[in-house]
Amino acid sequence: MGKNIVQKILSSHLVSGRLKAKTEIAIVVDQTLTQDATGTMAYLQFEAMGLPGVKTKLSVSYVDHNMLQAGFENFDDHLFLQSFASKYGIYYSKPGNGICHQVHLERFAVPGGTLLGSDSHTPTCGGLGMLSIGAGGLDVAIAMAGGSFYFSMPEIVLVKLSGALSPWVTAKDVILELLRRLTVKGGVGKIFEYGGEGVKTLTVTERATITNMGAELGALTSIFPSDAQTKKYLKMQGREDVWQPLKASANAQYDETVEIDLSSLEPMVARPHSPDNVCKVREIQGTMVHQVCIGSCTNSSYHDLMVAAAMLKGKKVHPDVSLTISPGSRQVLEMISKNGALTDIIAAGARILDVACGPCIGMGQAPPSGGVTVRTFNRNFEGRSGTLDAKVYLVSPETAVITAIRGVISDPRDYDMPIIIKDPKTFLIDDSMIIPPSENPAQVTIIRGPNIKPLPKKEPMPDTLHGEVLLKLGDNITTDHIMPAGAKVLPLRSNIPAISEFVFEKIDKEFAKRAKEKGGGFLVGGINYGQGSSREHAALAPMYLGVKAVIAKSFARIHRSNLVNFGILPLTFTEENDYLVLDQGDSLELVDIKKQLKPGGILVVHNRTKNKEIKVTHLLSSREIDILFAGGLLNYQAQKN
Ligand code: F3S
Structure with missing residues (x-):
C-alpha cells in the first residue's frame, strides 16, 4: 500500500x-x-x-x-x-x-x-x-x-x-x-x-x-x-x-x-467568541465596527499586504474606524516600503504597527469597551483582545480592508474594481537581523537580569492526593482563561512566582490567593479544557500554586501534554454527569495512585464532603505515567540520564 x-x-x-x-x-x-x-x-x-x-x-x-x-x-x-x-x-x-x-x-x-x-x-x-x-x-x-x-x-x-x-x-x-x-x-x-x-x-x-x-x-x-x-x-x-x-x-x-x-466558496467570517462560529460575510454585513486589524501569523504575507495597499490606494479609512497594519516580517515591510505600497497604506489613514504579533496577543490596540473589531487573525476568544466585552470577528484581508473603508462589515465582492497582485520576481533577502550562534560558545556569558527567575521545582507524585476543588469551570476553557497574556502579564513569563498571581484572574481574582492558602488542590473542567495556545505557563503556574490534578470532561491536546510535563494529573470523567457531583470547596482524595494509575485504567475519586465516589480515567501512556510519578518531564529526564 x-x-x-x-x-x-x-x-x-x-x-x-x-x-x-x-x-x-x-x-x-x-x-x-x-x-x-x-x-x-x-x-x-x-x-x-x-x-x-x-x-x-x-x-x-x-x-x-x-x-x-x-x-x-x-x-x-x-x-x-x-x-x-x-x-x-x-x-x-x-x-x-x-x-x-x-x-x-x-x-x-x-x-x-x-x-x-x-x-x-x-x-x-x-x-x-x-x-x-x-x-x-x-x-x-x-x-x-x-x-x-x-x-x-x-x-x-x-x-x-x-x-x-x-x-x-x-x-x-x-x-x-x-x-x-x-x-x-x-x-x-x-x-x-x-x-x-x-x-x-x-x-x-x-x-x-x-x-x-x-x-x-x-x-x-x-x-x-x-x-x-x-x-x-x-x-x-x-x-x-x-x-x-x-x-x-x-x-x-x-x-x-x-x-x-x-x-x-464565498467570503466567510468567524463571529465572536469562537473561530468556528462561522457564517458568510453577506449574512452580517452592515455591522458597525470600531477597529480593523490586519496582520498576525495567519495573514501578514507580502501578498496580503499588497492586496491591502491596492484596495486602500486613493481611498480613506472610514472616519469612525481605526485601521492597524502589522507586517509579518521585516522582509515584507521592506518590500512594501520599497515599491511604494506602504505609502498608499499610510495615505489612506492606516496605522503601521511593529513587525510582531501585536494586537493578536493583546499587546496594545485593545478595542473600546463593548467595541467591535474585525481582524485577520486566528483567534477571537473573549478577552484575548485586551477588552473583555469586545466582539472580535475574524476575516480575510480583503474583507478587512473594505470594512475599514466603509465602517461596517462588508463583502469584498462589492469593492468597486478588480485587484490583481503580481508576484515579485524575488523576495528581498536580508538576514542581517538573524544572528548566528557564537563560534566561541565558552566565551559567551548568559545575561540574567532580575526578571529571569530560577525554574520552580516539583517533588515526585505521592501515593495519595488530597485537597479541595479550588475552582469549577465550564466548557472550552482556554489557556487565555487559565494564564492570561497582555501587556501586564507577558513581561513576567520568566518569573513564575510573579506570573502565577494572575492565574484565572479573569474568572476568579481570588484564585491564586486561595490556592496558596489551601496548599493547592484540584480543578474541575468541562469539555475541551485548555484549548488555545501552547502556553505552558497555563500548566506551570498552576503547578507552582499547588494544583495536583485537573478532572475534566475532555482536554485539548497540547495542554494535556503540558499538564503531564509539569506533573499535574489530567483525569477525565468516565460518566460526564459526575461533573455535577463536584463543586468548588469539596474535599477530594485519590488513594493508592501507584496501584491504580495504569494505561487505560480507572481511578476512584473520593468526595469526602459529599461522601460519594466517582470514577475517572485518563489517556496516559506508561511513559507519561512515569513522567507524572517523577514529578514532571524534567525530573524524568534527569532520572533517565
Ligand atoms: Fe500568531 Fe503571534 Fe498571534 S504567533 S497567533 S501572531 S500571538
Missing part, C-alpha cells in the same frame, strides 16, 4: 512505535523554534539538562510576542534569549525581524522535514510541506537536547480540494469554511493533509494561512504537498536548493476524506 505525505515523513523520522492511530509514537525533530513568551522558560529547562549545545539540525529563537518595553522586563528577556542562543548554538531572530512562523516559512522551513515549535501555530510551515507541530516549551527543550517527540499517532484526514477560488475569495475563507463544518473540536487527534487538483492553484503563503489556522480545528498539524508552487516560493527566497518533491502515492489511504470545491 502506498503512503500518504504524513506517513512518508513520519516513517523517515520514526524512533519508536508503529504508525497505527491512537498508539504512542516518537519521532526525530529536525528543527525547533521558540518565541519570547515561551522561549525563556524552554531555555531554562534546556539549561537544567546540562548539555553544551543543541543537538537539532537547526534551532531558532524568535522575539515577536512581547515588544512593548514599558519596563525593564522585556529587554531583560531579550538579552537572556540572545546570549543563551549564542552560547548554545541557536539562531536569534531579533525583535523587529518578524513573527516566528512567517520568518520560519521564509527563511528556514524545509519540505519533508520535521519542526517542533513552542507556539501553537507552528503548523504554518506545513504550507511548505514540512511536518510542523506545536508543543509545550519543555517538549521543545527536550527536542533541542536531542530527545524524541512523543505523541499519539493521529488519524490522517485528506482534505481534497477541487476547482479554484473565485475573485475576492481567499485561503482564509477555505479554513473558515472547514471550521464551520468541523468546529474547534473537529481536528482533535487528526492531521489534515491537503490534496486534489485545487492544491496547485494555491501559493505557499495561501497554503500557510490554511495550515496556520488548522490549529483552531484542534488538529495536531496540517500539511500540503511540495510541488511546483513550493519550488517557486523557495526560489524566490533564494533557497531552491532545499526543495524536494513530496506527494502522496497514488494508492495512499486515509482515515477520512473531506471535500471542498474552492469555486463554491
Whole structure:
C-alpha cells in the first residue's frame, strides 16, 4: 500500500512505535523554534539538562510576542534569549525581524522535514510541506537536547480540494469554511493533509494561512504537498536548493476524506467568541465596527499586504474606524516600503504597527469597551483582545480592508474594481537581523537580569492526593482563561512566582490567593479544557500554586501534554454527569495512585464532603505515567540520564 505525505515523513523520522492511530509514537525533530513568551522558560529547562549545545539540525529563537518595553522586563528577556542562543548554538531572530512562523516559512522551513515549535501555530510551515507541530516549551527543550517527540499517532484526514477560488475569495475563507463544518473540536487527534487538483492553484503563503489556522480545528498539524508552487516560493527566497518533491502515492489511504470545491466558496467570517462560529460575510454585513486589524501569523504575507495597499490606494479609512497594519516580517515591510505600497497604506489613514504579533496577543490596540473589531487573525476568544466585552470577528484581508473603508462589515465582492497582485520576481533577502550562534560558545556569558527567575521545582507524585476543588469551570476553557497574556502579564513569563498571581484572574481574582492558602488542590473542567495556545505557563503556574490534578470532561491536546510535563494529573470523567457531583470547596482524595494509575485504567475519586465516589480515567501512556510519578518531564529526564 502506498503512503500518504504524513506517513512518508513520519516513517523517515520514526524512533519508536508503529504508525497505527491512537498508539504512542516518537519521532526525530529536525528543527525547533521558540518565541519570547515561551522561549525563556524552554531555555531554562534546556539549561537544567546540562548539555553544551543543541543537538537539532537547526534551532531558532524568535522575539515577536512581547515588544512593548514599558519596563525593564522585556529587554531583560531579550538579552537572556540572545546570549543563551549564542552560547548554545541557536539562531536569534531579533525583535523587529518578524513573527516566528512567517520568518520560519521564509527563511528556514524545509519540505519533508520535521519542526517542533513552542507556539501553537507552528503548523504554518506545513504550507511548505514540512511536518510542523506545536508543543509545550519543555517538549521543545527536550527536542533541542536531542530527545524524541512523543505523541499519539493521529488519524490522517485528506482534505481534497477541487476547482479554484473565485475573485475576492481567499485561503482564509477555505479554513473558515472547514471550521464551520468541523468546529474547534473537529481536528482533535487528526492531521489534515491537503490534496486534489485545487492544491496547485494555491501559493505557499495561501497554503500557510490554511495550515496556520488548522490549529483552531484542534488538529495536531496540517500539511500540503511540495510541488511546483513550493519550488517557486523557495526560489524566490533564494533557497531552491532545499526543495524536494513530496506527494502522496497514488494508492495512499486515509482515515477520512473531506471535500471542498474552492469555486463554491464565498467570503466567510468567524463571529465572536469562537473561530468556528462561522457564517458568510453577506449574512452580517452592515455591522458597525470600531477597529480593523490586519496582520498576525495567519495573514501578514507580502501578498496580503499588497492586496491591502491596492484596495486602500486613493481611498480613506472610514472616519469612525481605526485601521492597524502589522507586517509579518521585516522582509515584507521592506518590500512594501520599497515599491511604494506602504505609502498608499499610510495615505489612506492606516496605522503601521511593529513587525510582531501585536494586537493578536493583546499587546496594545485593545478595542473600546463593548467595541467591535474585525481582524485577520486566528483567534477571537473573549478577552484575548485586551477588552473583555469586545466582539472580535475574524476575516480575510480583503474583507478587512473594505470594512475599514466603509465602517461596517462588508463583502469584498462589492469593492468597486478588480485587484490583481503580481508576484515579485524575488523576495528581498536580508538576514542581517538573524544572528548566528557564537563560534566561541565558552566565551559567551548568559545575561540574567532580575526578571529571569530560577525554574520552580516539583517533588515526585505521592501515593495519595488530597485537597479541595479550588475552582469549577465550564466548557472550552482556554489557556487565555487559565494564564492570561497582555501587556501586564507577558513581561513576567520568566518569573513564575510573579506570573502565577494572575492565574484565572479573569474568572476568579481570588484564585491564586486561595490556592496558596489551601496548599493547592484540584480543578474541575468541562469539555475541551485548555484549548488555545501552547502556553505552558497555563500548566506551570498552576503547578507552582499547588494544583495536583485537573478532572475534566475532555482536554485539548497540547495542554494535556503540558499538564503531564509539569506533573499535574489530567483525569477525565468516565460518566460526564459526575461533573455535577463536584463543586468548588469539596474535599477530594485519590488513594493508592501507584496501584491504580495504569494505561487505560480507572481511578476512584473520593468526595469526602459529599461522601460519594466517582470514577475517572485518563489517556496516559506508561511513559507519561512515569513522567507524572517523577514529578514532571524534567525530573524524568534527569532520572533517565
Ligand atoms: Fe503571534 Fe498571534 Fe500568531 S500571538 S504567533 S501572531 S497567533
